[in-house]
Amino acid sequence: LGCGLDTRIFRVDPPPWVDWFDIDYPEVIELRRKLYPSRDHYHLIASSVTEPGWLADVPRNRLAIVVAEGLTPYLPADEGLRLLSRLVSHLA
Template identity: 80%
Template structure:
């Protein structure tokens, strides 16, 4: 098998399950998500996805939750074309490519360094797109993020991996740093 070798463990490895589910759903003729970047990424990763036991039903569930958050982000960007997007625990999710935000928007994908390294290998660069290689629980990464623009913070499948205190501290830091915005997340 050719492709990018992946050696992720623990919470990081779970990104392969969500990526694969979205890729599978996108192969269906009536796909909701049409996540062709995810499908391409799966084809370029050297990993035995069959061991994850993901089927079309799970893929459809993952696609629905991803689409729900996509619509929230699109709605916010329609109201705030100069916004920033903070996508926390992004994994290999391709939300930026699905949404294709206008040029006035700056987008920040945040995840652990190993995950961000993998993103750099699999996905193209684009203007106004920033990758932050850090645990979201580290206080320093927010220094890279502008304070003075409307912000939407989106997190999909991240919060189960944060302890109660870590989660509270993260949300307090976000609220303290950003001047205005919205937070959308899926807890499971």
Template identity: 40%
Template sequence: MTSTEKVDLRGAAATLLMTLYMRRQDARSRRPILGDPWAEPVWEHIEHDVHGLWQLTGDVSAIVCRAATLDGWTREFLADEPTGQVLHLGCGLDSRPLRVGVPSTCRWVDVDQPEVMAVRRRLYDLPGNSEQISGAVTDDDGWSAVDPTLPTLLVAEGLFMYVPAEAVHATVDRVVSGTPAATLAFDAVAPWTVRA
């Protein structure tokens, strides 16, 4: 990472700055929960408008606990299925493939919107077995990279609440019916949370 990136993301894509900010706040704390070592250097390479982000500091524990839980489930899958694949939907600027220690025998597929993936590719030095796919998580682009013969973990953190219910069901159905063994790791929230 040698330059500063100007990030101008709208709508749901903009939430990646909030979660990155909170992972950074956690990493800076005296007793971090997640302790993401990539949050600070990535944050420092982004030109961003921090107006209002300070208001989110009360959510830091919830967000990093969520990430730590999903990391734990991902590590369990990788231990059980080291030659499987992980489909990381709506990956944003998350450093999960670096944090969990993806074995070289595993296929890792990150999927997010093109403008997000363009920034991600420039800011992270990801493992060679990590494929970066640009496209909406409900499009065929991400699914074309999935090997239908491998056990698959689908990770969707902070994503499904922004996707229409029918698209969530279609995504789950696709991974369950399209792979020999599917494990799902995601979070869910009450409808009022999205509005808030």
């Protein structure tokens, strides 16, 4: 969440049974698309994390690791808590 230009997807190089979702504001995702190659099972979501709709693109009830490095300082506390609550409800 709030992936910025982080290259973790390429450094971790997850196996094909892992679906990986990176989300950030549309202008950041547009820049990522220009700079980095696409790959199978890798999904970019162009949205604010505070918009509830983006989770519809993420499968429900799959085991998940959520990484939000450097994101929470940008979120008002109530938005951050709502985000965590939506994630816990959506994911296994």
